[in-house]
Amino acid sequence: MTDIATYNFAYLDEQTKRMIRRAILKGIAVPGYQVPFASREMPMPYGWGTGGVQVTASIIGPEDVLKVIDQGADDTTNAVSIRAFFKKVANVAVTTETAKATIIQTRHRIPEHPLSAGQVLVYQVPIPEPLRFLEPRETETRKMHALEEYGLMHVKLYEDIARHGRIATSYAYPVKVEGRYVMDPSPTPKFDNPKMHRSPALQLFGAGREKRIYAVPPFTEVVSLDFEDHPFEVQTFDQPCALCAAENVYLDEVILDDHGGHMFVCSDTDHCEKRCEQGHRGHLAPETPLALERTEPAQ
């Protein structure tokens, strides 16, 4: 406990946490509405998840179990540092297992393992305003949200079809929450959009630089926008994961060498490792399970 003596529990002071919790409660009360909040300076640069960290810091308690992912992976820089940060300033248990976590802070993925009631998914959001690139004036976009003028959002989808013959937006795909607010689900691949719909977990979104918090309460309607003759569809992959042979999951392309060699593997590392442990084998899987290999000392 000596480590946390110099900091208040979970880094932020209690007054700040109360302010953020008020914003979160308002966000939950009005699903999809962007609540302004007094975002604080955090010991990391903007764009590295300052919004998500502040939300997590405000809701985390000593009993919580935290999981942090970055593009689905538990072992990338951002995920490792944020996990270490909360271990240090809140002394909480951390995990990489989706099912065991009570709070999952995520950058741009929703875990493959279905979330359950009582879990909280905290998203790091760079640009919370879905209309931003169509209408640069904040005064105007807020008015458009207030008056439910969302014709412009379809202009973007129209442009996609006109240029590419289909809706080419593949991430940050706009959704309508509970039949009212159009929301940016943060730059998650649209593959994850259906998972937001009526999810039993609470979903909180924090944008630190833009100073906005929004939320999707459990079991809320989240519908991806589309056209009648060009319905919403998610990405499909024509091959399974090269390591665990999983199908119907989101895959990342990994470059293997300088000669064009590449493989497609699960973006959700926890999901992939679990499947490898269970004995699933993809065509590029090593002889021994990855998880075991990792515990062995390097030569």
Place this chain on the structure above:
Amino acid sequence: MTDEPLLRVSALSKFYGSRVGCENVTFDLWPGEVLAVVGESGSGKTTLLNCLSTRLLPSSGTASYRMRDSQFRELYRMSEAERRFLMRTDWGFVHQNPADGLRMTVSAGANVGERLMAVGDRHYGKIRATAVDWLSRVEIDEDRIDDEPRAFSGGMRQRLQIARNLVTGPRLVFMDEPTGGLDVSVQARLLDLLRGLVTDLGLAAIVVTHDLAVARLLSQRMMVMKDGRVVESGLTDRVLDDPRAPYTQLLVSSILQV
């Protein structure tokens, strides 16, 4: 023609502090009628137009509009949501500078389709077919549908802006110097097009212009403004051929003869 006007304006004034924008303007506009508002720059034409189109709130006076259900509604008492809905369905606004009225970074087709999508059209094929139809009506080639207006000439931009405004079948269109900044041959074609559309669709329009030739070509009736006040109004031909107010006489005699 019905017996009731489309728009009733009564004693409309707009002050900027102690300065007069426009003062005590009263008129009725009838369905299918084109009214020109002329005067030199600074005479309050644009202020009046902005007040009428609810882009500006007047300091005093009233304006009521006959909605599609034939009920008169007081414009300045409507909620902002209703006003904006009116703006994008039953009304159109053609800006002098097309860049103000168009989205310059989305394609021509999307510019025309935006209003349709705003009122809930969700069928891509139908929206595109309507856009194609409207582009041809304003004489823009169909193969330019996916180009951004940035790639268009001034005249084409203005025609695109007109298509974008007319696609929802408005009953009243406001135009602020629609031919300003265009060279004369392009102006002539645009005026010809506008005149055709206005007659075919039975549009009512309020056209602000400092160009008396435009007023004569497009409008049936005109108001002459000076220093924020209406100095003369009447049938366009009468006002231009037999101007009574000294200022109108000056204006008419100032036209350059080629």
